[in-house]
Amino acid sequence: MYSVLDTPSEIKLMEKKLYYTAGSLPVIMGILASILAADFGYLLLTVCFLCCYIPLFSGIRKKYEKDLIQISDILEQLILGKGSPVISENTDSLISKLQAQTVRIHAMVTKYNEKLLEEQEEVRRFLSEIAHQIRTPLTNMETYLDLLREQTLTKEEQITCIRAVEQSERKIKFLTESFISASRMEHRIIQIRKERQSLRETIAKSIFQVRKKAEEKHMEITLECSEKIFLPHDRNWLSEAVANLLDNSIKYSPEDSDIIVRAVKNEMFTQVEVRDFGMGISGDENQIFRRFYRGSDVKNQEGFGIGLYITREIVKRHEGFLKVKKEPDGTSISIFLPC
Incomplete structure (x- = not known):
């Protein structure tokens, strides 16, 4: 030396x-x-x-x-x-x-310089992914708007086209907001304001956010969390992180199935587990938190692969971590937060 x-x-x-x-x-x-x-x-x-x-x-x-x-x-x-x-x-x-x-x-x-090149490549991939994700709803909007310009459509057909345009508009809005949230979270523009407060109330807020989607598939979400569990966290952002896990479970689980949200506190960490009885995860379970990642078995289903990525960033900002466990009849994803 x-x-x-x-x-x-x-x-x-x-x-x-x-x-x-x-x-x-x-x-x-x-x-x-x-x-x-x-x-x-x-x-x-x-x-x-x-x-x-x-x-x-x-x-x-x-x-x-x-x-x-x-x-x-x-x-x-x-x-x-x-x-x-x-x-x-x-x-x-x-x-x-x-x-x-x-x-x-x-x-x-x-x-x-190597790190700079990696970041430049990441930006290039990010822009390419954004273009790919937005292209489909934009194309759908153009198609249905062209149909609406025709004078031969019936009233019902016009309503169908308008609903399709509205759906594409919602997708673009969701993508835009997700991109902004992910970018702001990455660059630490968003401030995490932790307060010692009830975890049960935070999870209840998450369940309320996805309640309508669960009802559409006749699914029941069960919450198992003591009212005595308090820990420092940002309620708005942590509730979004849990809601993303719930949304993912609802999306890839069959109708009339159940989802269990369980919170357990020990000496070092508090675990928030979202357990579903859906199709499970194929391949490397650690890949599901990558931005825009979608498994080969869900390519044909609606989704953008950004919700779990945002969840990971939120949990990281809370100084916590995520753990995925494959179950014989579904998937278990847990958030671990310091007490």
Whole structure:
């Protein structure tokens, strides 16, 4: 492991050496000139001294010039992107310390550039996914609007077209709001305001949000949560996270089935489990929280694959985590929050 410069003191020391070495020569020459004026014997001594001093000074100067050239070459390699520079074998020298420090800077810049490229690729995929998700409802709207322009439609057909346009409009609105929420959550624009409050009331709010969808499929949602469970959380955002889990369960569960929401508190975490008796999860269960991810067995069903992603971001902002468990007759997704 190569040592690096902790402070600029060693660099300043090198500058002082150069300064004093070069600056002391005129002073010495002046002193010797005064001596020469008094005694010839000192002349011989001065000549001998200069014969030794000048080559020594020249050697020191060349050494520092070589070191500076090496540093310049290293920087040039980094600028041109020719890979990591070679460090001098003498690890105790100032040049090798500067080289080691330069290599560290190079590694940091390389890592930053790689991260920047990953973010750019993520933005590209995100924009592509947005275009793909919005294209279908827009196409449907255009189709039904063209039909409405025809004068041959009956009253019932016109109503059907209008309802289809309204449905596509709701999808686009939902997607837009979801994109905004996801983006704001990612960039921490949204503030999570935690207050110690009843978890049961928060979950009840989530159930109320999806009540109509559950009734349409004749499904019953059962809440098992003690009224004594209180923990710090943002009610608005946590209720949305649980509602997204419930919405997912309703969407992929058969009619007349049940959903159980169970909350259990232990010493470190409070677990909120959403248990359904639906079609289950195929493949890697950890993938379902990726943005726009949709399993191969649900491709033909309505959905956008963004609700669970937003849930994950909300839970992360609460310093919690999610756990998915495959059941023989359904799926269990749990939110774990610190008490």
